[in-house]
Amino acid sequence: MTAGLLFDIALVVGLTIIAFRAIHAPDLFVGAVLYIVFGLLLALVWVRLNAPDLALAEAAIGAGITGAMLLDAVRQVGSPARRAPVLTRIGRVAPWAGAVGLGAVAAGALVTLEDRGGTLGEMVRGRVAESGVDHPVTAVLLVFRGYDTWLEVGVLLVAAIAVLGVRRTRVLVPSEPSSEAPPIATAAAGVLLPAGVLIGGFLLWTGSHAPGGAFQAAAVLAAMGILVSLLGRPPLASLSALRLRLLLVCGFTTFLAAGVVGLLVEDAFLRYPAAAAGWIITVIELAVTVSIAASLVLLFAGGRDRAADEAAG
């Protein structure tokens, strides 16, 4: 118990220091690396809070994919020594005041929290059998709060549409096959890719009864796509424009279709017929995984082809 408490305190202190250092890093590259370290430590915090699902998502998306995007962005803008931003006094004080105020409100809410006898977690555990899956987190994400997840998938779709809008179909054009990719990296990718696809599939499958699920699986698959695009072979480039769009929208539309089925059969949006609930959830998760993975790869690839842009003038 004491050792656990010591570890938690060290974790929180380390997290705060790294957050501060990331903001005040001398150059952008150091800031991006510290941000990745911050994400990994945050994943450890979720582990300590017994939330392995969130830990997986934080490590894969928060630290991994966002980290890759940040590093790539830093590579493209170069890593100039950070200029001291010119801020008015209000500009300097306002963020601190906002953060302290928000912290005070959150602390106040925590202190005045009423014990309503029984947490949401207990409610979920009590009714997880009705959901069609065995894992409470998946039950919340796809059944009890399916509406939220559906809209989250929608947000990601909007982001992907924005990238396509800004880049047009330029992300679809393969960049010059990179002669730069070192053979040893290509060889390692040859081993990692099949393993990554297998692990993505495993995470998706295991989500029905243990930590894992669509977001984590998609993050691993997207990481494989990012690996391929870093080796100079953009994974979405070989797709026709129509196929790419189908990949991007299939998650959102499948979720929507399941919602409409619920509306027609059960008189409520996103309420699945009990007999078929397990199957419907599996199909939604599959489609959502494909869409999230494609969107994440597009978000990464969409920021990359600056050289192609400049060549096109």
Next chain:
Amino acid sequence: MMDPRDVLTVLCVLLGAFFFFAGTLGVLRFPDAITRLHAVTKADNLGLGLVVLGLALQAASLLAVLKLLLIWAIALLASATSCFLVADSALRGQGERESAG
């Protein structure tokens, strides 16, 4: 009297932690990129390997043991590859600096 398996686990994890500690110390104290890589890859390879070995002794099923070994194998592959890439880029950077200066 402790179960000999538990003793082995504690020994392996402690030894693994030692390699992580030594590797971290090396990253902080060694003078250049190549020697730092030497230190950090020891932590990845031996440190993680010993921790995995220690945990595998406690695993409930063969499947869990295989998953732990898979984690180690992937970390080994990633560590060896990225070590090469970082060393390669560090050596090139050095060459450019020398030819420039």
